[in-house]
Amino acid sequence: MIAFDDVTLSFGRRVLFDNVTLNLRGGRVIGITGANGAGKSTFLKLAGKILQPDSGSVTLPAYKTIAAVSPEMKIYDDLTATENLKFFSRLRGKALTAEKLFELGSRVGLDMKTFGDARAGTFSTGMRQRLKFAVLLSVDADIWLLDEPTANLDDDGREKIFSEVQAAKSGKIILLATNDKAEVEICDEVIRLPL
Amino acid sequence: MTKSFGSRCEQIAAIVRKDFLIGLRRRATFAAMMMFALTAVASLSLSTGGSFVEPKILSAMLWVVIFFAASAGISGTFDDEAQACTLPTLKLYAAAQAILFGKMAGVLLSLIALTTFILPIFLILFDVAVENFFLLTTTLLAGLVGLSAAGTLTAALTTSATVKGGLFPILLFPVTLPIFLPAIALTEAAFTGAAFEASALVVIAAFDAILILASSILYDYL
Amino acid sequence: MNKILILLTLAIIAAIIFLVPPIKGLGDLAKIIFFHVPTAWVSVIAFFASAFFAAKFLRTRDFSFDVLSARAASLGFVFVLLSTISGAIFSKLTWGAYWNWDPRQTTIFVLILIYGAYLTLRAAVSDEKVRAKVSAVYSLLSVLTVPFLVFILPRMYFSLHPSPVLNSAGRVDMDSTVLIVLIAAVVDATLIFIQLMRRDSS
Known part of the structure; x- marks a missing residue:
């Protein structure tokens, strides 16, 4: 379980997350959706402790490893x-x-x-x-952070990756940031970020 | 503890190997550093036109050449990866300290290569007879270690700068001054064979150790 | 506080002009030393203050410490320039040259370089959060060089700096009025620095 406790983060004057408290449970695919600029990628970075919040804390389970697929990570x-x-x-x-x-x-x-x-x-x-x-x-890894993982993929690629995600989800925490309909469909739960 | 230390070392080795492979394939940075040093030595040698240059000036020139060539070569240590968007991936998969020390080791190796390349050319063009070769090697090595430590942290600092032109040497120079001053004096002694102060060597070594320790502590805050 | 400080400063200036006897053989302009020593003192204090606030920022991530660190560095930069210029004038009067790379001149020159590098770095990073982190790290890295330079430089360069006229060894030569005025000037400059730090941060 990844626990967000009172997480606040802003970029300049724009407050992206304001006192967010929530728990992300394992064993399922959790979709993160929201309009452009709502902070989907930033949410993943906070969850993976790649980015530190201005205040509050993010707690990861001890000894869990993280892997990610993201357009920002080449x-x-x-x-x-x-x-x-x-x-x-x-x-x-x-x-x-x-x-x-x-x-x-x-x-x-x-x-x-x-x-x-x-x-x-x-x-x-x-x-x-x-x-x-x-x-x-x-x-x-134990935690997967997927940021639009099937963008630019053909149907064959999508199918392969969707089946990998489905096969892997038990015992892992999988976060999937997307606005793509097909990607949202494989999620067991969706968190919609307000703008 | 030992297990994590072992895996840390394995990560460092993997990063050094990876940077070496990429360095071989993308020779531009390395070539630029070597050519920078060669151009600097050539211009100094041409302008003095074969006339006698005092050993004190010679040793200062050698270190100035090394400093600026190193600046040209290592300022992109992190920035090249940041530009290519591979730095976030590396940071995700490797421990921060392993990245720092992997990069530092890589920088040290490339500076040793630089010095090995430019030193003979320098000695031949200025017709320097080295009296104390052991002292020269020790001084150069000790100086390069500190330069790598300070240079690696400085390269990490300048990565986030939006205006980069010339920033790296400006930041690096004051921080490495405690190395250069005794190193220049020792290099002069190595050229002339004069008696030298062993304490100067101790100063460089102590400052090397402090720079390595400080880089390690400060990098975690970046 | 402000008014008292202005009064104190005026009193010290008056004391320097009227009370302090002319320095033997150097003329009245040599009294610039009463400006040089306090500004040099403050530029060193400001340097350590900047590093201190940088460390506090890294520990707490409280951005007000970053503001203080930057402010100390900006003030330090102004003081170090004033000190260098006044020192060069005094040097010209005393030894006939504006600059001669004596250990203390070298130290202050390095201080100019560090302050300059720090302020350039701040100007070069646009993201506020990143700027605070990066400049704090540089501030702490650069402060490490100071003890080494203080140790190394006197061995490397021959010193012309006036221990006989001003330092403990020369206490015999120094008029007690001169000493008191000089100490008062140093205290005054330190108070001005603290006042500037406080006013700008509130």
Whole structure:
């Protein structure tokens, strides 16, 4: 459970969150929706303690790891797909075998035989998005922060990612910030942020 | 404790390796640093035209070249990643201290490479006979360690600046002055073979330690 | 408080002009030393005050400490410039050169560089929250250099600074009136600094 306790955050004069207190429970996909500028991405950053509130506190369960897919978090264009995956999983103390790499690739629909040694910079936006999701899967984190995870993906990519999210949700806390109808549909619960 | 220390070291190693790979593939930063140093040494050498330059001036020139070439090379340590939007990803997946020390180690290695490249050229062009090579190496190494520590934290500071032109050396210079002053004196002694104050070396080493410790503490507040 | 301070300042200026005997062989303009020493003192005080408030800000995240830290640095910058200029004039009168890189001149020059760098950094960061954090960190990083410089510089550079005329060793030479006026001037300058810090923060 992620607990927001009296969280206040403002940017300049604009108060984005004013004394927000709420609990985010695990085992389900929690959608975060709201108009542009309502603070969906900021909400995810607060939940992941990537951003500190002006006042109040966010409490995460002890010893829980976080992974994220977000337009603001890119992977290394100068590294190959394999190197990106190996780098991030090594940061979390996981060594990836060749089989594991291929398995991760097939789960997100990225053929590692063909694209494993290509630099991520040469990928299309959709392929990069799939690779980012593969990175998320590779580190096996307890908390997933997904910011528009299927934007730029084709139907095949969407299906693969939706099924991964559904399969993973028990035992994890999954937050999904989106305004996309299909993404909202897979959420078990939706928090709508007021503007 | 030991487990977290081990995983910290593994993270640091992974970051150094990653930066090295990217540095090899995207040679621009490294090439710019080397060329900056070469241009500076060439212009100094051309303007003195082979006439005798005092060892004191020579050692000061060497450190000025290293300082500004280093500034050109390491100011983007964090900023390159911030521009590419990979810094938030790195910060999410790695511990803050591992990022700091990984970057610091990378900066130190690139500064050692820079010095290894420019020192022979400098010595040849100015026709310097080094009398005490051990002292020269020790001084350079001790100086570069402090420069890396202060430079890495300063690079983290300038990442959030909207106006960056020239900011990095302005911030770095006063902070590294306690290294440069004794280092220049020691380098002069290494050139001439004159007796030197060992306490100057101790001062540099102590300041290195303080800079590393301070960077580590202060980075957590950023 | 303000009025008392103005009166005190005027009294000290009067004392410097009328009470203090002319410094031997240096002429009346050399009395600029009564301006130089207090401003130098305040620029050092302001530097440590800025670092102190920076540390308080990082601990509490209370932005009023950031304001105080910035204010101390801005005031310190003004004082350090005044001190450097008055010191250079005194140096010219006494030793015939405006500048000679003696340890204390070097220290104050480094102080100018640090203040300048700090203020440039503040100007270069537009986001308020980030600016507060980043400048506090720089303030604390730069304060570390001071003890080292105080230790290193006297060994590196030959000093011309006047221990014989002004410092403890020269107490025999120094008229007790001069000493009292000088101490009063230092106290006065410190009070002016505190007053400026308080007025601007409220």
